[in-house]
Amino acid sequence: MARRRRIYEGKAKVLYEGPEPGTVVQYFKDDATAFNNQKKGVITGKGMLNNRISEYLMQKLEGIGIPTHFVRRLNMREQLVREVEIIPIEVVVRNIAAGSISQRLGIEEGTPLPRSIVEFYFKNDELGDPMVSEEHITAFGWASPQDIDDMMAMALRINDFLVGLLLGVGIRLVDFKIEYGRWWDENDQMRIILADEITPDSCRLWDSQTNDKLDKDRFRRDMGGVEEAYQEVARRLGILPEGGPQDVKGPVSIN
Ligand code: TMP
Numbered sequence: 001m002a003r004r005r006r007i008y009e010g011k012a013k014v015l016y017e018g019p020e021p022g023t024v025v026q027y028f029k030d031d032a033t034a035f036n037n038q039k040k041g042v043i044t045g046k047g048m049l050n051n052r053i054s055e056y057l058m059q060k061l062e063g064i065g066i067p068t069h070f071v072r073r074l075n076m077r078e079q080l081v082r083e084v085e086i087i088p089i090e091v092v093v094r095n096i097a098a099g100s101i102s103q104r105l106g107i108e109e110g111t112p113l114p115r116s117i118v119e120f121y122f123k124n125d126e127l128g129d130p131m132v133s134e135e136h137i138t139a140f141g142w143a144s145p146q147d148i149d150d151m152m153a154m155a156l157r158i159n160d161f162l163v164g165l166l167l168g169v170g171i172r173l174v175d176f177k178i179e180y181g182r183w184w185d186e187n188d189q190m191r192i193i194l195a196d197e198i199t200p201d202s203c204r205l206w207d208s209q210t211n212d213k214l215d216k217d218r219f220r221r222d223m224g225g226v227e228e229a230y231q232e233v234a235r236r237l238g239i240l241p242e243g244g245p246q247d248v249k250g251p252v253s254i255n
Pocket residue numbers: 092098099100101129175176177201202203204
């Protein structure tokens with residue numbers, strides 16, 4: 001096969017030119033980073049699991065009318081997605097205090113928030129993704145007030161839906177980060193659609209009984225059991241790779 005053109009390489013994914021115009025191949029790596037690249041490592045089997053998990057969640061979201069970039073999965077590590085212009089804003093939704101909000105505002109981790117809170121961060125590695133307000137976003141032209149309304153409304157719908165879906169498999173959705181892209185439809189109408197990924201890299205997921213962490217915090221905080229945590233999320237969602245956990249190169253114990 002002819003070598004595909006690589007469009008972009010990020011910390012956890014590589015984007016290649018897609019087979020049809022307007023498409024991109026999203027390849028999920030096992031590489032993991034934290035604290036803006038200061039901590040680096042490999043989580044064996046993560047790429048394959050995240051590919052499946054993001055596919056599954058995006059398809060479910062399409063099912064409730066959230067437009068996403070997901071087209072179809074190509075193989076164990078790759079999915080075909082629509083080519084979009086990424087809006088340089090990371091949208092974080094929080095249900096329970098953890099991570100940066102706990103640190104910044106001195107709220108003990110695990111404290112339920114009075115309501116779901118939406119935050120915006122400017123996507124810029126050099127600056128360490130600083131938190132920004134709607135004022136910054138509109139003043140600097142990263143997105144319009146209408147775009148912000150759309151992103152916010154979608155983020156809250158995504159949150160409501162995922163909270164329920166995950167609770168059904170014994171997982172509390174503590175918080176998550178999403179990214180959106182601009183996509184032009186057949187009539188050249190611009191639409192904002194969900195892009196990037198939704199995986200244990202981009203969410204905090206706690207076991208609803210024990211509060212055990214089933215996400216990238218296990219890597220960030222050197223807790224061990226990282227591969228097992230990602231596998232457990234996939235197992236609970238009923239989407240472990242076809243051959244079962246043996247397909248995942250790494251520990252096979254999932255209990
Ligand atoms: P935070 O508490 O560190 O601000 O993270 C909030 C959520 O966003 C958490 O689920 C992890 C996710 N996240 C990313 O996906 N990428 C990032 O670069 C950061 C800082 C957080």
